[in-house]
Amino acid sequence: MLTGENIVQLVSGLLHWAYAQAGISSLAGVIDPIISAVVMFGFIAVFVMFLVWMERKVSAHMQSRIGPNRVGPLGLLQTVADAIKLTIKEDVKPVNRDKVPYFIAPIVAFVATFMGMVVIPFDKGVVVQDLNVGILYIIAITGFTVIAILTAGWSSNNKYALLGGFRSAAQIISYEVSLVLSVVPIIMITGTLSLSGIVEYQKQAGYWFILPQIVAFLIFITSATAEANRAPFDIPEAESELIGGFHTEYSGVKFAMFFLGEYIAVVVSSAVAVTLFLGGWLPLPYLDFLHIPGFVWFLAKLLLVIYLIMAFRWTFPRLRVDQLMDFGWKVLIPISIINILATAVVWFCLYGKGAQ
Amino acid sequence: MTDLLLSQVKLSGESQFGTDEYVVNMGPQHPATHGVLRLIVKLDGETVKETIPVLGYLHRSIEKISENRTYPQCITYTDRVDYVSAMSVNLAFALATERLMGIEAPARAQWLRMVFVELQRLASHLLWMGAFAGDIGALTPFLYGLRERERILDLFEMTCGQRLTYNYIRIGGVMIDVLPEFVPKCRAFLDYFEPKIAEYEGLLTYNPIFLERTKGVGVISPEVGINAGICGPSLRGSGVSCDVRKQQPYLFYDQVKFNECLETAGDCWSRYKVRMNEMRESISIIRQSLDRLEPGPIEAKMPPVLKAPTNSEIYSRIESSRGEMGVYLVGDGTAKPWKVKYRCASFSNLYLLDELTRGWKVADIMAVLGSLDMIVPEVDR
Numbered sequence: 197m198l199t200g201e202n203i204v205q206l207v208s209g210l211l212h213w214a215y216a217q218a219g220i221s222s223l224a225g226v227i228d229p230i231i232s233a234v235v236m237f238g239f240i241a242v243f244v245m246f247l248v249w250m251e252r253k254v255s256a257h258m259q260s261r262i263g264p265n266r267v268g269p270l271g272l273l274q275t276v277a278d279a280i281k282l283t284i285k286e287d288v289k290p291v292n293r294d295k296v297p298y299f300i301a302p303i304v305a306f307v308a309t310f311m312g313m314v315v316i317p318f319d320k321g322v323v324v325q326d327l328n329v330g331i332l333y334i335i336a337i338t339g340f341t342v343i344a345i346l347t348a349g350w351s352s353n354n355k356y357a358l359l360g361g362f363r364s365a366a367q368i369i370s371y372e373v374s375l376v377l378s379v380v381p382i383i384m385i386t387g388t389l390s391l392s393g394i395v396e397y398q399k400q401a402g403y404w405f406i407l408p409q410i411v412a413f414l415i416f417i418t419s420a421t422a423e424a425n426r427a428p429f430d431i432p433e434a435e436s437e438l439i440g441g442f443h444t445e446y447s448g449v450k451f452a453m454f455f456l457g458e459y460i461a462v463v464v465s466s467a468v469a470v471t472l473f474l475g476g477w478l479p480l481p482y483l484d485f486l487h488i489p490g491f492v493w494f495l496a497k498l499l500l501v502i503y504l505i506m507a508f509r510w511t512f513p514r515l516r517v518d519q520l521m522d523f524g525w526k527v528l529i530p531i532s533i534i535n536i537l538a539t540a541v542v543w544f545c546l547y548g549k550g551a552q
Numbered sequence: 553m554t555d556l557l558l559s560q561v562k563l564s565g566e567s568q569f570g571t572d573e574y575v576v577n578m579g580p581q582h583p584a585t586h587g588v589l590r591l592i593v594k595l596d597g598e599t600v601k602e603t604i605p606v607l608g609y610l611h612r613s614i615e616k617i618s619e620n621r622t623y624p625q626c627i628t629y630t631d632r633v634d635y636v637s638a639m640s641v642n643l644a645f646a647l648a649t650e651r652l653m654g655i656e657a658p659a660r661a662q663w664l665r666m667v668f669v670e671l672q673r674l675a676s677h678l679l680w681m682g683a684f685a686g687d688i689g690a691l692t693p694f695l696y697g698l699r700e701r702e703r704i705l706d707l708f709e710m711t712c713g714q715r716l717t718y719n720y721i722r723i724g725g726v727m728i729d730v731l732p733e734f735v736p737k738c739r740a741f742l743d744y745f746e747p748k749i750a751e752y753e754g755l756l757t758y759n760p761i762f763l764e765r766t767k768g769v770g771v772i773s774p775e776v777g778i779n780a781g782i783c784g785p786s787l788r789g790s791g792v793s794c795d796v797r798k799q800q801p802y803l804f805y806d807q808v809k810f811n812e813c814l815e816t817a818g819d820c821w822s823r824y825k826v827r828m829n830e831m832r833e834s835i836s837i838i839r840q841s842l843d844r845l846e847p848g849p850i851e852a853k854m855p856p857v858l859k860a861p862t863n864s865e866i867y868s869r870i871e872s873s874r875g876e877m878g879v880y881l882v883g884d885g886t887a888k889p890w891k892v893k894y895r896c897a898s899f900s901n902l903y904l905l906d907e908l909t910r911g912w913k914v915a916d917i918m919a920v921l922g923s924l925d926m927i928v929p930e931v932d933r
Contacts, residue, residue, distance in 0.1 A: 255691075255692075258692055259691075259692050259695035259696070260695065260696070260699055261695060355574065355575075355576050356576070359576075359595075359598075359914070363598075427689060428689065428761055430689070431915070437914055437915050437917075437918055438914075439582065439583060510691065510692050511690070511692065511755075512689075512690060512759065512761050513685065513688040513689045513690040513756075513759065513761045513762050513765055514688060514689025514690075514761070514765075514915070515689075515761055515764065515765070516764075516765060516913050516915045516916065517598050517913060517914075517915065518598070518913060519764055519765075
């Protein structure tokens with residue numbers, strides 16, 4: 197049977213045979229993670245390109261347009277063309293920029309979000325690094341984007357960029373609280389921080405956490421949308437107010453880095469949502485006789501959640517900055533705290549002390 | 553050296569770092585100002601302390617140029633006064649000239665003018681709706697609005713060959729009679745368009761975020777609105793009856809049944825709602841006008857060279873898509889006007905921008921500016 201785990205074992209077997217032939221078996225512990233990281237990087241690069249195309253097609257569909265259809269079949273290569281254009285165009289830099297932070301900010305934005313992908317389990321055993329503190333790691337590492345955006349806003353020496361940077365700092369920090377709080381009930385129930393562990397728990401329990409934790413799921417999706425700076429929470433780059441927000445002064449490859457970062461952030465938050473609430477690589481109930489590999493299920497669910505986030509963007513108007521803060525602090529955080537308490541009470545009543 | 557530093561500390565107050573106003577130049581190139589309007593915005597964090605509109609980036613001296621053109625030539629320039637609602641300005645100038653010279657356009661021409669001006673109102677309100685929603689951050693309604701606007705422009709193109717600057721409504725009548733298939737096509741469009749308004753409203757009107765962004769924002773009280781010279785849908789949103797079509801009927805507006813759309817709250821949402829309801833009324837007006845359209849001449853009998861009587865003057869006004877559109881003409885007995893002055897709704901509506909945004913957030917500038925339906929060429933002329 198074809199599963200993600202089998203493929204990984206096959207590939208790693210081949211690799212270890214190659215190491216043995218080359219006489220570097222002792223270095224396997226060093227080379228293996230590098231190879232998996234590179235594979236992940238390649239996957240993400242291609243996937244994000246597909247997502248950009250998908251976003252344009254989804255928006256076109258929602259706006260009764262056609263969308264990209266010139267470059268390649270169905271316009272699939274449009275993103276490749278755009279990427280080439282972005283890399284070869286002139287990098288326009290403001291003269292009075294703060295040079296070092298201006299240079300570092302897009303790199304941090306890109307790397308910080310990309311690092312989140314490292315702990316996402318695509319299938320049983322198909323994960324670059326299965327950390328036992330996976331969720332904590334993702335929340336911590338994606339939190340770095342706020343530094344990147346703030347730095348970008350500050351170092352551009354542009355008033356719009358600075359406003360965007362400050363908005364972003366306020367927004368991401370506020371919504372991170374509700375994001376973390378929405379995950380807490382799951383951790384309480386499963387008793388593990390490992391993403392694979394949470395999926396395994398759902399497999400044994402026989403249900404996905406979206407059923408008992410629908411409130412947490414909604415809070416998580418909302419906060420994740422805000423974390424990724426996407427509409428209706430895109431106030432840091434509100435086009436009609438701040439032109440480009442924090443990336444107003446960025447062009448060429450540096451702009452592409454921010455752009456990629458935003459999409460990877462969407463992928464990471466959707467992947468976490470799928471893992472926590474939608475059963476990760478588990479097949480749909482009653483459909484496991486089909487023997488569809490786990491990673492196909494995972495990608496299907498991932499695309500579904502990403503489509504949801506894209507649909508938000510093209511449907512809703514943008515919130516104002518104070519309303520955004522009010523919504524985060526006065527609505528989402530109280531609800532998630534109540535949700536934690538309710539979960540604790542219900543689970544204690546149902547299973548007593550030894551819930552795990 | 554230390555003394556100098558200390559004196560600076562004293563000058564700038566308690567803190568060593570004095571606080572400055574954060575002045576942002578919005579425009580003349582900015583995605584939200586719909587053209588080359590420049591706003592100097594003084595901010596305290598996100599809060600607006602003052603908004604100063606700087607005008608003149610699109611000033612083309614249309615009024616002065618008109619003094620050196622004959623009356624029919626001036627019509628061409630009226631298209632450029634308000635390119636989103638060019639028919640209305642055509643009509644405003646044509647009516648003023650006719651009143652100055654005592655010309656009466658034939659009935660068919662009058663009904664055709666009503667059809668086209670109301671179609672233009674639909675097109676203008678559609679574009680406004682999209683732009684307003686875009687200002688608030690919803691990008692999809694813009695495409696929806698443009699989709700239907702294209703079909704209106706098709707009707708215009710079918711008749712006069714132009715999609716933006718029509719030069720269709722002339723002194724004494726209209727440029728050319730409509731094609732025989734115009735009337736059925738126009739009716740088909742109206743039948744197609746009427747349910748679409750509900751679609752837009754479904755997308756925006758009671759959307760919680762939209763309500764949050766527009767309810768209670770930019771409230772114009774009736775007194776302030778009247779004193780500031782606000783007009784058109786922007787004033788009707790405050791519950792003041794000010795529709796020129798009702799108060800001083802021109803063309804055959806006294807012979808068709810339609811309601812003046814009024815809302816009471818005076819906020820951005822009310823102004824939005826007024827315009828959405830006006831679209832429904834416009835559909836009804838167009839239908840009634842098409843019913844009354846009978847064969848006949850489309851141009852009045854006029855002398856080959858149009859001359860205004862000596863020392864004659866006229867102020868004539870119509871209800872354009874944006875509000876009261878007044879034309880003031882002074883004739884001196886020659887074929888050219890001695891003085892032309894346009895009274896544009898956008899210019900007077902812009903007056904309140906500072907007052908409406910003071911103390912609000914940056915994003916509210918866009919909501920208020922959008923809800924006032926301002927077109928920069930009409931402001932600068």
